[in-house]
Amino acid sequence: MSNKRRVLSALALVLTISLFQPLLGQKKNTATSDSIKIPFETYKLPNGLTVILSEDHTTPTVAVDVWYHVGSKNETLGRTGFAHLFEHVMFTGSGHVPYGLHDKLTEGVGGGNNGSTTNDRTNYFEIIPSNYLESALWIESDRMGFLLDTLDTAKLNAQRDVVKNERRQSYDNQPYGRVSEIFSAAMYPKGHPYSWPVIGSMTDLSAASEEDVKAFFRLYYAPNNATLAVVGDFDPAQAKAWIQKYFSDLPQGKPVQRPTVPLGKLEASKRLVYEDRVQVPRLYIQWPTVGFKHNDDYPLSMMSSVLSGSRTARLTKALVYDSQMASQVFAFQNSSEDVGVYQVVVVPRPEHTLTEIEAAVDQVIQKFISEGPTAEELQKAKSGLELNFLRGLESNLGKANQLISGAVFDGDPGHFRTDYQKTLAVTAADVKRVANQYLTRSRIVLSVVPKGKRDQASKASESEAVTVVVGNRRGGRS
C-alpha cells in the first residue's frame, strides 16, 4: 500500500477517468434525485477558507480532505514539477508537527493519509477513527500555516529524490509510461500550462531552489486558495469549534490570479512514433476537445460508453469482437479544468498492423458521426450512473472529493446534482453534434512500437519519431 501513497497525477488522471468522471456525471434514467443527494453544510472563514461538513455515522471514521486550487498548470517552463514536489514536502512535518507524527496519528491509529496532484489542484487527506478528528485538523492547519518554519534544503533534497523515484517507477520504468507526456507536449504549444507533465522534468526537479519552493507556497497555500471538507462520523458543533480554533488565525494570502488558458488546437494533424521497451505496439489517437466546465463535456463523456467499455460498444464490437483485430480498445473524454482531449487507445492482436487498425477505428467513427447514437445506446450509457453514484456514497473520502470538487471548480459543493441532471439531459442529437464537432478535427496519431521497429507504426513513412529526454539515469543525485 505504501507504494501507492502520494500517487500523483498520471494515476490520478486515470482515476479521474475511471472513477470521478462517472461520479461527477451521475444520472438515472427514471425520475431523478431521490437517491442523488449528499447532505452538507458549507461556510467560509473570514480568512477565505471554504469549509464543507457532511455527517455520515455509518462507520466510526472521518475523512478530512483539503484541496488547494493549484496544480502543475500554475508552474512555469523550466520550473515544472513544483506543485507535485510540494505535495511531498507537505508530509515532512511543519512548524509544530514534527516529522513522523502525522503518520503516527493517522496510519498509526488505524487510518491513513495521502495526497495527489493534478494539472488543476492538489489535495491532502486523512482517514481516521472518529476520535482522532481534532488531531487531523491540527495537522492540516499546521501545514497550511507553518510549513515553511521547518522547511530546509535537506528536506527538499530528500523529497526530490523520492519524486525522481516516483517518476522512474510511474513513467520511465513503465511500458507505455511516456505516452501522456508525449501527448501533452504535442497537443499544446510550448509554454502552454498543460504542455508539461504533472510530475515535471528531472532537470527542473533538480533545479528547484529552496527559495523557489517557498515562494510557491506563499502564493498558493493560503486559506483563501483552500477548501476543507470533513465527512463522516462527527458532531458538527464540535467540528466547527475545532476548525475555528485551528484555522481561523491563519492569515489570508494574496488573491490568486487565474490566467485564461486557451483550449488545445492543432493547425494540422500530426503523426508520431515512439520506440519503447515493449513487445506489443499500441495505437493512440487524440483530438483536442474542451474542459470539464464546458457543457460539451457531458455528451463527450457519454460518447465514451457508446464507443467502448462494453462488448456491444461500437469500437469494441467492431475491433475486438467482429474483426478481432484488437485485443482491447478504450475511448474516453479526458478533461481538466480548462482543456480536454478525446482519446482512443487500441492494443492490437499480433497479426494486425496499426495501419489497419487506424483505418478500422476511422471507419467506426465515420459511421458514428453520420448516425449518432441510438436511443438504446444512450439509455445503456445512462443506466449505470445511479448505481455508481450510490456506491460513491459508501466512501467518506469519495464524498469529500465530490463536494470539494464542486466547490473549487464550480463554486458550489452541491454541483454534483447539476452534473447529474446535465448528464441525464444529454440527447442523441447532442452526442451526434459533439462527435461531428470534435472527432473531425485535426488530431494526433501516436504509434508506440518496440525498439528498432519504427516500421510497425501506423503509416510509418508519414510518422515523425519522438524522443523523450530522460534525466540522468545513472549516478546518484542527478
Added chain:
Amino acid sequence: MKQQKRLLALTAALIISLANIAAVAQQTLDRTKIPPAGPTPVLRVPTWTKTQLPNGAMLIVSERHNLPLVSFNITFIGGSNQFEQTAKRGLAAMTASMLTEGTTTRSGDQLSDALQLLGTNVGANVGGEEGSIGFVSTTKNFDATLTILADMMLNSTFPAEALERLRGRTLVNLTQAKDQPTIVGAQVFAKILYGGAHPYGQRTTEASVKAITRDDVVAFQKAYFQPGRAIITIVGDVTPAKAKAAVEKGLATWTKAGDKPSFEYPKLPELQPAKIYLVDKPGAAQSVFNIGLPGPPRNTPDYFALQVLNTILGGQFQSRLNANIREQKGYSYGVNSNFGYGKGPGAFRAGGSIFSGKTDAALVEFMKELKGIAGEKPITDDEIKTAKESLIQGLPQRFASVSAISNAITSLVVQGLPDDYYQTFAKNVSAVTKEDLLRVAKRYIDLEHLAIVIVGDRASVEGPLKALGIAPITYIDIEGNPAGN
C-alpha cells in the same frame, strides 16, 4: 532540537491552563500541544445469519439499510491450484471469462445489453484458492441481476469461436506482462521459492493457454461451480427472508453437488542458501526487488504476532523498511513487506522498485532491516504499541461498504475462522508480546535462506552487487530458468 522546543511549549501550555484563562488560551492557541484523542469509538461489527441450503451451499445474509444497495456474491472454496492441471494453467480464469459469452437463451451481446440496462455488471473470476461470481446492484434491480447471474453460471454454452477470441486476448496479455518488471519480478520470485511442481510456483503460460480446449472449459464449469463448496453472501438492503426467497427462486435449478476440496500441497523444494537471482532488464531505470522465502499458512497460531511484526517491518508507510529506504535514503518511491498466508505456505516477501544506481546500497539496507527485526535492532515498546493500535483501530474500515462487509464475513468461512473473530480481534492482537515477535521474526524471516530476486539492468547493477559480497549471484531469465552467464 525539536524535542527541546516541544518541552518548552508543553510547559507554556501548562502555565496557561493553570492560570485558567480560557479566553487567552483561545487567542494564543498553543499549537505545540498534540490534541488528545477522544474516547475510542465502540466497535460495531455487522451481524449476519447463516443458513445451510438443501443444495449444500451456505447462505449468509447481513442487513444494512443506509443505502438502496445490495452486494451478492457466491464464493467457491478451492481454486485453480486445486482444480487445474499444470499443463492447462489458465483454464479456471478462461472458464470464468467464458461465462459472459452466451447462454442457452441469451447471446453474449444480449447478456451484456441486459446488464448494461440494469446498470450493473456480473464479475466472475477464479483465483489460486477460491473463486467467485457476483455483483453489486441497486435494491430494485437485485432480482433481475440475480436471474442473469444464474443464467451465466448454469446455462452457458461456451461457443468455440469465443474461446479462440479469448485465447488470442490472453496471449497478448501474457506478452505485455513480460514488459512489466513488477509482474516479471513477482512471477520469478514465486518460481524460485516453490519450483515448477508446486502450484504456488506455476503460472499461466503461452503453452498452457494454447492447450485449453472447449471440452476442458465445459468440464471445468461442471466440476467447479458446485453448491457443495459455495458460500452465498448477500449484504445490504435486504432481509434474510427476502434474500432466501430470491436465492431459492433465482438458483432453483442449482442442485446438490460437489464438496470442499482438500488443500494438500506437494512438499516444498529444499531451502537454498541465500542467493541473489538476477533477471536482466536492459536499460531499466529501476531494479525491482523481491526478497523472501516460503512462509506459514493463514491458520498458523502465529498469525497475530506476524501481523504485528509485519506492521513494524514493512506493512505501513512509517514501517522500518520504508522509513529507511524511501524516507531517509531516497532510493525508492516505496518499499514494503508482507506475508502471503493462504491455505498453503504463502511467501514472506520484502521488496519494491529501487533506483538502478542505488541497487547495491538498497540491498544493504534491506538486509540491515531484516537482520534488525530478527534481533539486531530490538523492537521497541513504542513500535509495538503503535502497530497494535493501528491494527485494532483499523478494523471498522473493513465494514465500510456492502462489498467490504461481504468480504469480511466470507473470508471467515473460507479461512475457517470463528464467527466472533472480529469481536476477539483486539484481544488477540493485544496479547502479542515482545518475546512472541522476536520468536516469529527469527523463525519466519530466515536470513540464511532468503531468495533475493532482482529484475534490473544487469550491465549497471551486476558489478556493485558482486562487490557487496552479500550472496552469490545466479542469472535467470524472465521465466525463472537459468540464463547461463
